[in-house]
Amino acid sequence: MTALISIAVIAPLLGAGISLALRNHPKRRDIAVLAGLGLPAASSHALLATVAADGTHTVAVGGWAPELGIVLVADMFAALMLPIALTTIFVVEIFAIGQRKARWGADAALSGPLMCVLTSGVSLAFLTGDLFTLFIAFELILVSSYVLLTHQGTAGQVRxxxxxxxxxxxxxxxFLFGVAFVYSATGTVNLALLAERIPQLSDGVRLGIGTWFLVVFGTKAAVFPLFSWLPDSYPTAPTTITAVFAGLLTKIGIYAMIRFHTLTGMDDLGSVMLMVAAITMIVGGLGALAQSDIKRILSFHVISQIGYMLMGLGLFSVAGTAAAILFLIHIMPVKAVLFLLGGLIENNEGSSSLDRSGGLAARKPLIAVMFAVPALSLAGIPPFSGFLAKLAVVSAAIDASATVVVVAGLLAGALTLLSMWKIWNAVFWSKPVADPSPGPAVRNGIKTMHTATALGVIATLIVSLLAGPLLDLSTQAAEDLHDRTVYIEAVRS
Amino acid sequence: MSAALLLVVGGLTAVGLYFLTGRSLSRIVLGYSLLGHAAVVSLILAGGGAGEAPIAGQAAPQDMSNPLPQALTLTAIVISFGLTLFLLALAKRQRVLSGDDLVEDDIEDRRIADHDATSATASSDAEIQASATADRP
Structure with a gap:
């Protein structure tokens, strides 16, 4: 059990080190990267099974007491997130290897190891039991993302x-200021102890801390009005890097928000969250409609979808949190796969601009079919996972009679469908452009990329098929979060 | 809690935020380091009053200063040092590419805005780049 938890953090770091050492042997380097990402992805499924059977498990790193040391906590929420996130990264890395063979991908010697470091940060963010280690996990993710985003050094990427x-x-x-505030108010950064001490603080201090972390995690999650950095930076990076960023990074902000704000009982911030969620959904949806580049449309979708998860959290009910967790499970693979498909379209058309592409459905029917599945899922069309996740969020909001945010959610769904329709029309159905710009015609590796994308599409279908059991598990995770005693007792014992 | 240190935190934050609002990346680097220092000092402040060095056997436990925030601070300092260097590298790269180190506007955003305003006067990327350069302070 201890091994299952530790491996999620340690194996990717080992993979990063080994693949860096093997940077002159492309084959062996790729194997090291795949092992560093695949091993934790596989073991996280076993972890989910164990947690579902035996309940929350903790590892006190170095054997220190929870007040002093670092605790890794695998509760139902963390155990649900790990397999889906790690599998998504693994699939994207397979795509990246195909891309390297095709010679239009990221600089191989660096991007593989960096992806491993990022993965380690992702695992740590899910598992950590204290606020400062969460900060470290965020830094691990961000530092590797800074380098991934800019290491090719082109003018667009630097800008x-x-x-x-x-x-x-x-x-x-x-975030660091927030840690200082929390420590001076409570004398601890351990989440379980904070769950006991923060609710006892005076309202002013408690809400101050809650709002502060809402801003911190809101910037990571790209909610309105803190999203301005996202739609500009994501599309300039290589496909696989954007796929991982879009699939995971903003979601970790939401994860941290769900974890922190439910554990510390910030129910009174719910109405603010609902308002922010409604505006985020609408602004993201409208932003997507205005764009004329596939990757930029998809980047604005990242923003509008964040609104749904914030809406689930803002209700501060078990049903709402469970819906937000289910939405997280649905969105990670769907979003990543959509960006992979954006990369495939770019490869075939030589550009991701809608004006310069057309008639792809006749030339590449496979890509059209693979695009249709996650696109319809993101727009919330039954029977895909997006429909079920949105249904869960909206019905939880109707139960809480939050009418305004329900209307905003439905409207954002329509806007998403409309902008997906725009992509579909321009790329797949419109007449082929008379003189399509010549794309890089490297056949080698394209098969690997198609296989990886197909795997990703299958993963989203599996999530759709298992939506029932996954909602049950999400509900259990949400109950544990709102109950708080489960988490506290697991860390204390 | 020391009032002097609180003033230091306030001053560092104010100056840091002022520098962060600038367009030149070298000012942003300065702003980021000042803000980082403010955060670090406030972490130290959160640990309570000063005391003896927290080394086992050298002082009685009740006389020691709180070692935990110091450990946190050390980690934070290392991270912010590394990131300052990364920012400087980015500023250098921007200087090589464009001759200055100014943070630029989102070109695509500007294109869409121009498209709405004048419907297709600025069409090629080169023109937009030129107008973006002209508008800089």
């Missing part, structure tokens, strides 16, 4: 990378 880096550095510094 958009600067906005991304500066915004996230500011958020990280605010």
């Amino acid at each position: 958009s990378g600067m906005t991304y880096v500066v915004m996230n550095l500011l958020a990280s510094t605010l």
